[in-house]
Structure formats: structure tokens, C-alpha cells
Amino acid sequence: MEPADAEANAVCRRLAGELFPWDITRALELALLKTFCLPSISGLLERTGEFTTRPRKRYDDTGLMVAELLRWGPASAAGQAVIRRMNRIHGAYAIGNRDFLYVLSTFVAEPIRWLQRYGWRPLSAHEQTCLYRFWRQVGEAMGITAIPAGLEELLAFNRRVEAEAFRAADSNQRVADATLAMLLADWPAPLRPPLRRVLLALVGAEVCGSLGWSCSPGWLQQLVLLALRLRSRLARRWPRRPGSTRFYSERPTPSYGEEFALEQLGPPAMLPRLNQPRWQGSQRRIGLTGGIASGKSTAGRWLSERAGLPVLDADLFAREALAPGSAGEAAVRERYGDAVPWDAHGLDRAALGRLVFSNPAERTWLEQLVHPLVRQRFEEELARLADAPVVALMIPLLFEAGLQSLCSEVWLIDCEESQQRQRLMARNGLSEAEARARIAAQWPLARKRPLADVVLDNRGGVEALEAGLARSLALGGSGDRAAPTS
Template identity: 70%
Template sequence: MPFCCRGCSRLRPSRRPWAAGWAAPAGTRCRWRLSGLDSLETGVREVDLTLDAAAPAVAGNQEASATCHRLAGISFPWDMTRSLELALLKTFCLPSISGLLQRSGEFEARPRKRYDDTGLMVAELLRHGPDSTAGAAVIERMNRIHAHFAISNDDSLYVLSTFVAEPIRWMARYGWRPLTRLEQDHLFRFWAVVGTRMGIAGIPPSLTELLEWNRRVEVQHFRYTASNQRIADATLAMLLEDWPAPLRPLARRLLMGLLTAPVTDSLGWSEAPSWVQRLVLMALKLRSVLAAALARWRPPGEARFYSDRPTPSYGPRFSLEQLGPPALLARLNTPPSSAPGDGRDPSAGD
């Protein structure tokens, strides 16, 4: 009986039909290791994102877009959504971001619309790519929204960095397999292109440098303020609305099991007990094993993006013209050449 993969001491269980002929992709851990069921560690910790010294060749825009389309729509649709939700919560750990959002009132007054708007625009970018007509329209929409607010370049860059770092961390810890180095590089390339077209300056030139910059910001600038907690509490209440009311306290506790101590401290939340963290890790690892098994049984299906599902804000269909703060929609939907008053509003958030 052959071994599972190079460097693995386990034998491949050939009696299991989904394992027949299975071989670990280059650059990934074997199925037994990625399941993590033989060594569940206690406590939420940041995944070590140290990369191999040999970086792949720089990807072209189309190649990177195709990879991100596959990751978000086919390989990891559920995981990508969860990782980007976690990225959203982490942005609230920066007082400069939470303060801007609190002054705007959007996240507290309309958290669901703000969440859906962000999710729909990100999903459409991942579906079509920044070089497509649809992708360019999304970027233009985001630029016109952000032009009304005094958002610092560093805050924009940190948000962009979470769209790269958090999916990589999530897949490494909870996914049915980690992202390969090539997939990580394509994810970086995709969002670097988007960031450049949004006018974000100083984007690190490599994935390694971006991840280092992301970690440095979190270590140096995460700290508690009341605005962090207010925005995070409003967002959490919105996320829990999808659960039946009797289960919401349990769902809240489980969500806390995904967060590291620096995040909970910065948001004014209590860190989950170690047994909750272990339970959440075990549940997500089991889910990853089942997802891997089902993926081998089922033929590949159509891509599924967040924008394919009905949303509470817009129902089964939406248009780009609906996205954005309600007070700005008239100006946002006016052609740029005739739109009055495109100046920034320093009292509002994006």
C-alpha cells in the first residue's frame, strides 16, 4: 500500500473510494495532515505564513483573475466568504477605520446594506476580474463612493491586504486544503491590480512583503477604542440575524472561537474559552474533510459566488446603481462629468 505523500508516515487508505488514486498537489499538505484531526491544537493563533524562498514567476492579470474566479466560485466559495467576513471584523480593530465608519453612521444604521454592498462588489470583481467591463465598472463605483470620504491611504492599503492575508490564513487552518504558493501569488496579483486602479499608493511589490506589512500593522496599531466595539457590535448583530433567535448566543460564542486575543481585545469582546476554540477548530476541520470527500464524488459544478444568492437588501437580483450609501445614490448615479460636489466628506465613512 503506497504512502499518502512524500514526507508523510501514513499509508493511503485505499479502501476509501474517494482516496483511490489520490495524490497531494505540489506545495500542499497531504489529506491526513490538512484534516488536522490527528493533532488538534488548543487556542486560536495566527497561521505562520512564511513562504518558500523560490517565488513563482509573476502572473499576468488574466491568469491571476482566472485563478481567483476558480478559488472564490468553485474551489472555496463558502470558505472565501467566511474568510472575508473575518477580514471585515479585523478592519474594525484599527481606530482610524472604525472612527470613520462611526461618524458616517452607515454601519450602525444600515449594517446589512453595507455588508451586502461590500460582498456584492467583491464577488463581482472575483467573478469577472478587474480587466473586464463589469470589473472596471465595479472599481469605478468603489472609487466614486470612496471619493466622498477622507480615507487615508494606509487604511485603504490595510483593508486591501486583508483580502489577501485572511483567505490564505483561513485555508491553511480551516480549509479542505491550503492554497498553493501559486494560488497565493495569483491572489496577491489580483488584489494588487485592483488596489492600483483604486489609486492606493505604496502597495508592496511582493506577496511576502504585503503579508509582513499586514502583520506589522496589526501588531503596532490594533488597540481598543469605543468606536471599534460599536461598529463590531452592530456588524455581529447583523451576522447573527441569520440564526434562529434561541441559537444566537451559541452562534456568538462559536464566532468568538475564530478570533485571536488581539482581535477580541481590540473589539472589546471576551476571548473564547479554550474548549470553545477547540470545538470550533474540530468542527471546521471535519467540514473540510467532508468537503474534500464530496468534491471527489461530485462532478465539477457551475461557479457559485456571493452575488448569485438572494440578499436581504436586494432580493434575488441587484444592480450596481443600487450599491452605496443611500444619501449618495443620486450623485453616484449621475455621470461623472455632471455630478455635483464630488468632494470628500471628512465626517463620513466608506
């Protein structure tokens, strides 16, 4: 970690835990609300049901993970554990890089704006830069790409998205209404309508318009402004024990009470998969993954032909899951009908690919059909190979499908996205737009690198990749770069 990043982490810890704990929590709540103004975000949140059916848990989970990052820093063991968990949760959904980047930008922009307007003092230029550097570290660890190179560029990106992409949608209002109702639920019923108007006084006209809300009158906005500034002045003079902190994760929450564990955070249906440990048996199980057209097949052939290992291929099992006469094929036929042609040889996989890669909801449906069947086949083959000392599992969507628990270690075949695109166009005869869509449908390689135990560079020739494979196999998984494995 660079010294400037270490300083940024220390500054942000003090800002969030000591100087402005209440203000920064409120600013991040407002940041969360503003993300609902993008239909691409609110639509996904509505489909998951987490904000509409379990808004309290989803709110607490977000607040706890953000607070732990600020409390310990993204480079700490605790911070890395939070980022790994966030990556695994996000990996279950098709989320675009722009949406990730906008959410990240709000975590910088909204505290700056809030304290400028309501705080007992605004953030200094140095503190603002530290806030940017802190969240840039988090974004890089999450594999978010194209992060603007400086604070002003990030704030400009934030303003540009809000000007261009905020627009009204039914999903915006439903998710926002559920969240606001949750925030008001602890108050007596007669007080909720006036409190709702007070909360809306904190929201600008562009946000109200995108969420389908009516703006509070100007006099109420001014009254709330004066009240919050008075609160800040009083809070500044309130005596506190030196060095004490007040992070959200240090206080009781409605969802978890006095204490929480990281293993409790996440959508309930996803918790069993999120909390599964890596394979702990005596058999060495190498999970071989990467991005589409990154070189996994080349690595798999070397492990099979040169190293003599049994190699289990997820792509083969996925084809079996949709083979003629299978339950998977019947489900696809029922869902898509003539939209996906088939003949005596089975489904037209190219047509099915074009359909699902252009529609995130359909891709999710297909993955939910195929992934359990693929996992079952892995478990069957691993039972058959129980006496083999080493087995390789070639799984392109290892992280996305949550199959880390099958492996004792994970090797990532890494390259540049431009190389993936060129190889994919040449191999599959795709247009550049089609190749980009296939790549975008998976986690970017930048997001997978921190989760892998070994990163094998395939930017050069085959000989360099094979040398890395041989070295990593001989070293027992402690090859090119080790990372935490939980």
C-alpha cells in the same frame, strides 16, 4: 493586462467561485472584522452610520462588489464598473492611504490563513501569489499607493499594522457589535448567545482585545477548529456540477433578493449623486481637474486666453460661497467663532484652511456646506452660457464632490506628487508638512487617472501641456488616454 495578471484573475475566480466559495467568503468576513480594530477605520465607519444603522445593506454591498470583482476580474468591464463605483463612494470620505492598504492586505492575508487553518487544503505558493497579484490590480485601479512589491512584503506589512495599530476604542466595539448582531439576526433568539460564542472562537486574542470582546475558552476554539475541518472534508466530497460557481453575487441576498443592480449599491443618501449620468446635451462641457498645484490654473488660462473658451472656476464660486455677508460665512462664524479671524474683507481663508486640513471631520463639514453652493453656481452659469458650443469647468474636487454629471468629458492634469509639493510650497509659502497635508486631503492623482477621459501630462514644461490641451480640444475629448466615463 500582463499574462501573469490574466492568469491570477483566472486562478482567483476558480478559488472563490468553485474550490473554496464558502471558505473565502468566511475569510473575507473575518478580514472585514479585523479592519474594525483600527480606530481610524471604525471611527469613520461609525460617523457614516452605515455599519451601525444599516449593517445588513453595508455588509451585502461589500460582499457583492468583492464577489463581482472575483467573478469577472478587475480588468473586465464589470470589474471596472465596480472599481469606479467604489472610488466614487470612497471619495466622499477622508481615508488615508495606510487604511486603504491595510484593508487590501487583509483580502490577501485572511484567505491564506483561513485555508491553512480550516480548509481541506491550504493554498499553494502559486495560488497565494495569484491572490496577491489579483488584489494588487484592484489596489492600483483604486489609486492606492506604496503597495508592497511582492506577496511576502504585503503580508509583512499586514502583520506590522496589526502589531502596531490594533488598539481598543469605543468605535471599534460599536461597529463590530452591530455587525455581529446582524450576522446573528436570522437565528432564533435562544440560539444567538451560544452562536456568538462559537463565532468568537474564530477570533484571536488581539482582535478580541481591540474590539472589547471576551475570548472564547480554549476547548471551544478546538471544537470549532475540528468542526470546520470536518466540514471542509465533507464539502470536498460533495458532488457539484462541473464548471458551476457559487459566488456571493450569484445568490439571493437579504437586502436585494434574487437579483441586484450596481446602481443600488452604496449609502442611500449618496445614491442620487452616484447614479447621475454624465451630461448628454449638445454642448461640449469639459471638466478640468487634477490635484492641488498640478497645473489646472495654467490649463484654464490657456483654454480661456488661447482657445477662447468660457471657463467656469469652482475656486471662484467657493470664495463667493464664503464672501462677506453670505450665508456660508455666517455658518463658518457660528461654528468656529474666534478660531477663524475675519475683518472687513471677510474670513481669513488661510486660517480656515489650516483648521480644516488638519481635521478630516471639519473638512467634511466645510465641504458639505460649500459644495452644494458651488454646484448651484455652476448650474446658473451653464444656463447663462447655454448657447456656447464648448464650456470648460475647472473643478479641483470634481470626483470628490461628485460633479461629473455636469460634464460631458473629464480632463485630468497629471504630474508627480513631489512636483505638487514643491509647487505648493513655493506658491502658498507652506512648510513641507503643510503641503503634504493639503495633498493628502484630496484623492491622489493615481486614483483619478482611471476615471478621466483624457490625462494630460504636466511633468514637463508648459509647452508640452499646452500641446496636449490643443490636441485634446481638437480631437473632441479622445486625446491622450480615454477611460470609461460612467
